[in-house]
Amino acid sequence: MINPYQEPQLLDILRVECTHPSPQTHQPENWLISDQRWKWIGNPTVKQLNNLLTNEVKKSKENQLLFGNELDRIAWTHLQENSVSSSLCFIKPQEIEWHVWTVNEKRKYRVSFQLGEIAYNLSITDPEWLDILNQMPDGSYSSDHIIEDL
Incomplete structure (x- = not known):
C-alpha cells in the first residue's frame, strides 16, 4: 500500500482501480478512478523503462507532428472537429x-x-x-x- 499521505513519485508503478472510461475531447485516454487506496507495486527496472520508451518513441518517429500540427497550441474548435488519439506522447x-x-x-x-x-x-x-x-x-x-x- 502507498502511504495515504505520500504522493506517488515519478515512475512509481501503482495499481489504481478505475471505474470507467471518462474521455474528454482534449484527453481521450482519461479514466475515472475509484476512491480505493492506490497500491504501490514498485519501481520499474531499466529494461522495463527501455522497452516502454523504445516502443513509444518508435510511434512518434512515424509522425513528427505533435498532435497533428507544429504550433504551440491547438484551437479548441480544431479538437472538437478532429479527434485525437491521446493527449500525451513520448518523443526523442x-x-x-x-x-x-x-x-x-x-x-x-x-x-x-x-x-x-x-x-x-x-x-x-x-x-x-x-x-x-x-x-x-x-x-x-x-x-x-x-x-x-x-
Missing part, C-alpha cells in the same frame, strides 16, 4: 534548449527542440520541471547545463 527530441525569463515580475518558461525536420517552442507546464527551472536565473540553457545543476 534533438537540440533541446530551456528558456527562462521574467516579464512584469512573472516568470516564463519554454522549451525549444527539434523533432525530425520540425522546430518546436512549447510552454512548460510540468510542476517538476517548473520547480527546477525556477531555481535558474533568466537565460537559455542546454539540457546538459540543467542536469548538472540538479
Whole structure:
C-alpha cells in the first residue's frame, strides 16, 4: 500500500482501480478512478523503462507532428472537429534548449527542440520541471547545463 499521505513519485508503478472510461475531447485516454487506496507495486527496472520508451518513441518517429500540427497550441474548435488519439506522447527530441525569463515580475518558461525536420517552442507546464527551472536565473540553457545543476 502507498502511504495515504505520500504522493506517488515519478515512475512509481501503482495499481489504481478505475471505474470507467471518462474521455474528454482534449484527453481521450482519461479514466475515472475509484476512491480505493492506490497500491504501490514498485519501481520499474531499466529494461522495463527501455522497452516502454523504445516502443513509444518508435510511434512518434512515424509522425513528427505533435498532435497533428507544429504550433504551440491547438484551437479548441480544431479538437472538437478532429479527434485525437491521446493527449500525451513520448518523443526523442534533438537540440533541446530551456528558456527562462521574467516579464512584469512573472516568470516564463519554454522549451525549444527539434523533432525530425520540425522546430518546436512549447510552454512548460510540468510542476517538476517548473520547480527546477525556477531555481535558474533568466537565460537559455542546454539540457546538459540543467542536469548538472540538479
